[in-house]
Amino acid sequence: MTRPSIATRPRTSAGRTFRRLALIASLAASLVVGALPAPVAAGWLATDIPPMAAEEGSEAWRVLTKAENQLRDRWKFSAIGPDKFDCSGLVFFVFRETDLLDRIGNKRRGATAYKNWFARRGLRIGPNIENAEAGDLLVWAHGKHIGLYVGDGWAISALVNPYGVRIHRWNKINKRLTDILKVDISRKADGSGPDPIPSPEPSPAP
Numbered sequence: 001m002t003r004p005s006i007a008t009r010p011r012t013s014a015g016r017t018f019r020r021l022a023l024i025a026s027l028a029a030s031l032v033v034g035a036l037p038a039p040v041a042a043g044w045l046a047t048d049i050p051p052m053a054a055e056e057g058s059e060a061w062r063v064l065t066k067a068e069n070q071l072r073d074r075w076k077f078s079a080i081g082p083d084k085f086d087c088s089g090l091v092f093f094v095f096r097e098t099d100l101l102d103r104i105g106n107k108r109r110g111a112t113a114y115k116n117w118f119a120r121r122g123l124r125i126g127p128n129i130e131n132a133e134a135g136d137l138l139v140w141a142h143g144k145h146i147g148l149y150v151g152d153g154w155a156i157s158a159l160v161n162p163y164g165v166r167i168h169r170w171n172k173i174n175k176r177l178t179d180i181l182k183v184d185i186s187r188k189a190d191g192s193g194p195d196p197i198p199s200p201e202p203s204p205a206p
Contacts, residue, residue, distance in 0.1 A: 044172030045163075046154060053134040053151025059100055059185035060135030066094040067148055067156045073165045075158050080108060085158040087111060087146045090165060091137060094148070103183050104137070112143030118181040127177040129153065129170055135185050140175035149180075 049068055054060035067090065073083050080089035081097075092108040095101045105117045114137060118124045125131055132138065132149040138157075139146050147157025155170045170177060186192055 044169045046167035049167065050150060050152055050154045054187040055189040057189040058187050058191070059098070059103075060133070060183075060187045061189075062098045063094050063100060063135050063185065064148060064150055064156070066097050067165070068167070070094075070165045071156075071167070073158075075160050075164050085165060087158045088114065090158040091146055091148065100185060103185055110143070111139055111146035114146060115139050115143050115179055115181065123182040123184075125180050125182060127179060129177065129180075132170075132180045133182075134187055135183050137181035137183060138170060138177060139179035139181060140173065140177050142178050144175050145173065 049071075052061055052064050054064065070081070070083075070085065070090065070093075073081075073085060075086060076084035077086050078089065079085050081093040085093060088109060088111045091104065091114065092101075095104050101107075104114060109117065115124060118137070129149075134149060134151045136149045137146055138149050138155050145157065147155045149155055149170070150167060153169055153171075154167055156165065156167045158165050159168070159173070
């Protein structure tokens with residue numbers, strides 16, 4: 001008797017189980033890859049906490065200090081603290097714990113939903129990092145990842161394990177920065193924002 005060809009051989013339950021497990025593994029990998037560091041990204045992690053671009057006591061300083069207090073906490077899907085987070089869960093947690101949740105819409109959202117909330121209010125701008133201020137939200141890959149801007153090219157976000165909550169270069173994870181969300185918080189201790197650009201002095205009369 002000849003063996004049936006691969007095309008006509010009956011499928012076994014073991015074969016179906018293997019294919020199902022392979023599919024689940026593939027889907028899981030696609031969920032976490034967005035928060036992994038780019039390959040060969042030397043110097044992408046901060047070894048010391050860098051200076052914030054916000055004065056001590058300001059709202060931005062409070063938010064970022066709270067985020068820094070969670071450094072090395074583990075990543076966990078959908079977690080919002082107090083010691084495990086996903087990326088949007090960390091954002092929600094630090095604004096809630098500093099009584100500034102109203103600045104990001106008073107609720108826990110995913111990264112895409114935060115992006116849309118800010119966009120509806122005209123507070124979503126392009127990805128030019130020079131326009132980011134301390135405490136603004138950074139969005140990568142149109143909502144695949146979200147974190148907070150610290151200043152001087154550094155961001156803080158919840159990356160997949162083994163990294164967890166870390167301070168990293170904004171351009172050293174394997175997703176492209178696509179949006180900056182402007183958060184209405186003070187960057188100075190007296191509660192004000194950045195200094196306004198002064199009006200030019202009028203030219204002397206001829």
